[in-house]
Amino acid sequence: MTSEDGGAPARATYRHGDLRAALLEAGLDLARGGGPDAVVLREATRRAGVSPNAAYRHFADRAALLAAVSDAAQGLVADAMRDTVDAVDGGDSPAAAARKRLRAIGSGYIAFAQHEPGLFRAAFTVPSDMSKAYDPSKAGRDGQTPFELLGTVLDELVATGEIAAERRPGLEFLAWSAVHGLAMLVIDGPLRGLTDPMIAGARERLLDMVERGL
Amino acid sequence: MTSEDGGAPARATYRHGDLRAALLEAGLDLARGGGPDAVVLREATRRAGVSPNAAYRHFADRAALLAAVSDAAQGLVADAMRDTVDAVDGGDSPAAAARKRLRAIGSGYIAFAQHEPGLFRAAFTVPSDMSKAYDPSKAGRDGQTPFELLGTVLDELVATGEIAAERRPGLEFLAWSAVHGLAMLVIDGPLRGLTDPMIAGARERLLDMVERGL
DNA sequence: CCGTTTTGTGAACACCGTCCACAATGCCAC
DNA sequence: GTGGCATTGTGGACGGTGTTCACAAAACGG
Numbered sequence: 066m067t068s069e070d071g072g073a074p075a076r077a078t079y080r081h082g083d084l085r086a087a088l089l090e091a092g093l094d095l096a097r098g099g100g101p102d103a104v105v106l107r108e109a110t111r112r113a114g115v116s117p118n119a120a121y122r123h124f125a126d127r128a129a130l131l132a133a134v135s136d137a138a139q140g141l142v143a144d145a146m147r148d149t150v151d152a153v154d155g156g157d158s159p160a161a162a163a164r165k166r167l168r169a170i171g172s173g174y175i176a177f178a179q180h181e182p183g184l185f186r187a188a189f190t191v192p193s194d195m196s197k198a199y200d201p202s203k204a205g206r207d208g209q210t211p212f213e214l215l216g217t218v219l220d221e222l223v224a225t226g227e228i229a230a231e232r233r234p235g236l237e238f239l240a241w242s243a244v245h246g247l248a249m250l251v252i253d254g255p256l257r258g259l260t261d262p263m264i265a266g267a268r269e270r271l272l273d274m275v276e277r278g279l
Numbered sequence: 280m281t282s283e284d285g286g287a288p289a290r291a292t293y294r295h296g297d298l299r300a301a302l303l304e305a306g307l308d309l310a311r312g313g314g315p316d317a318v319v320l321r322e323a324t325r326r327a328g329v330s331p332n333a334a335y336r337h338f339a340d341r342a343a344l345l346a347a348v349s350d351a352a353q354g355l356v357a358d359a360m361r362d363t364v365d366a367v368d369g370g371d372s373p374a375a376a377a378r379k380r381l382r383a384i385g386s387g388y389i390a391f392a393q394h395e396p397g398l399f400r401a402a403f404t405v406p407s408d409m410s411k412a413y414d415p416s417k418a419g420r421d422g423q424t425p426f427e428l429l430g431t432v433l434d435e436l437v438a439t440g441e442i443a444a445e446r447r448p449g450l451e452f453l454a455w456s457a458v459h460g461l462a463m464l465v466i467d468g469p470l471r472g473l474t475d476p477m478i479a480g481a482r483e484r485l486l487d488m489v490e491r492g493l
Numbered sequence: 494c495c496g497t498t499t500t501g502t503g504a505a506c507a508c509c510g511t512c513c514a515c516a517a518t519g520c521c522a523c
Numbered sequence: 524g525t526g527g528c529a530t531t532g533t534g535g536a537c538g539g540t541g542t543t544c545a546c547a548a549a550a551c552g553g
Contacts (some may be wrong), residue, residue: 079516079517079531080531084531086531102316105508106509107508107541108509112369115532116532116535118511118513118532118534119532121511121532124530126509126510131445164549186407189463190404194469196472198469210471226440235481238481238484238485239457239484241469242481242485243456243457244460245460245463245464246455246457246458246462246463247456247460247464249453249459250456250539253462254403255407255412256452257406267452267456271452271453273492274453275492277397277490278487278488278489278491292549293502293549294500294501294549294550295500295501298500319539321540321544322540327503330502330503331540331541332503332542333500335542336499336500340541341541348498373512416515466547487530
């Protein structure tokens with residue numbers, strides 16, 4: 066009878082071991098299924114095999130737990146973006162490669178929103194201001210946050226002469242807005258329910274617009 | 280003593296009169312203050328001076344009430360957009376005027392998000408798919424939904440030769456995405472807390488990108 | 494005028510976040 | 524070791540929520 070119940074492995078000791086991590090993981094699972102509203106404190110503790118109040122030893126309140134989940138979700142977005150960026154072949158000129166990488170950033174972002182809408186909404190629909198956009202808690206495995214990844218690629222475009230240096234400041238806001246807007250409209254806005262090819266078409270046109278408009 | 284209590288005017292009759300409208304109005308007020316999560320069924324009935332269950336005679340459940348609030352909020356967005364569009368002077372050529380109106384659409388949208396973030400989030404963050412983007416329940420006083428307004432202005436740009444007709448289909452998705460993305464980032468994304476001038480700067484640059492990229 | 498349909502009420506249930514007092518545990522100084 | 528102390532978990536409670544069920548009051552229609 067070491068661990069008989071279905072959910073969490075019934076711990077033998079009174080102490081849990083790493084309850085904070087367990088709650089975070091449970092919160093991520095909940096968010097994956099139903100977005101930020103679905104990360105319910107009591108349910109997270111239930112999955113961790115612990116009483117509801119135990120959560121308050123590791124998070125000030127539900128909002129704090131949700132914020133931690135949001136940060137972790139942003140890290141997952143960063144990972145997905147990093148993967149799509151790394152997958153582009155740098156065969157052509159450095160400039161063309163940099164342009165490809167910019168498109169990959171956008172595609173990765175939108176693809177994540179499509180495949181993990183709950184986590185995506187948890188990541189970007191939860192209070193957190195600009196001053197923390199570069200906070201390490203939001204970073205992926207390579208230590209970069211989604212915002213930093215975008216900035217890196219934009220810097221490449223400047224370095225290869227594709228973008229004039231004086232236009233560089235603030236460019237991440239423009240690129241981000243366009244891609245983020247499409248993502249939101251696709252997952253729970255007026256564009257929801259569009260078929261995958263339709264979304265892919267809209268995405269490519271949008272990336273054209275960004276590339277031309279930057 | 281016609282209406283003595285602070286909140287809703289204590290009705291004299293057993294029947295309310297127009298409870299559905301009263302609940303919708305209360306719901307809009309709640310959304311204005313705290314977004315979709317703030318539209319709480321019990322509080323709405325409280326403000327209407329009625330028992331909680333009375334709401335179920337007019338809305339299937341909380342989600343139905345929220346959907347109605349969302350539709351009404353979209354109507355308010357349409358009104359705001361219409362106002363900014365009507366305020367542009369058509370002094371220059373028809374083509375230049377049409378371009379100005381496109382920018383006005385975007386500016387009005389973002390301004391609404393800035394000044395009424397709660398209503399904005401209630402309008403566009405609540406489940407409802409593309410098939411209902413032209414539903415009259417989401418229309419403003421002139422009978423046009425936000426999406427229809429954008430489409431009208433894009434049609435003008437085609438008519439004045441600013442946009443090639445074959446590029447027209449689906450353009451609303453591009454323009455909408457960019458503007459919507461900036462709005463979301465400004466009200467509860469990484470761009471929150473930016474000063475008004477900074478937001479205005481980002482907005483104009485974004486509209487430049489859209490104009491150039493369409 | 495009486496029956497039927499509509500609209501509101503009251504009590505109840507399950508669930509949530511959160512606070513309080515208390516128990517079990519691990520740790521560290523003596 | 525052993526006793527004290529800070530940490531971490533438990534149990535019970537409170538007020539709030541959405542929702543359901545049975546019932547009452549009003550309006551309507553023959």
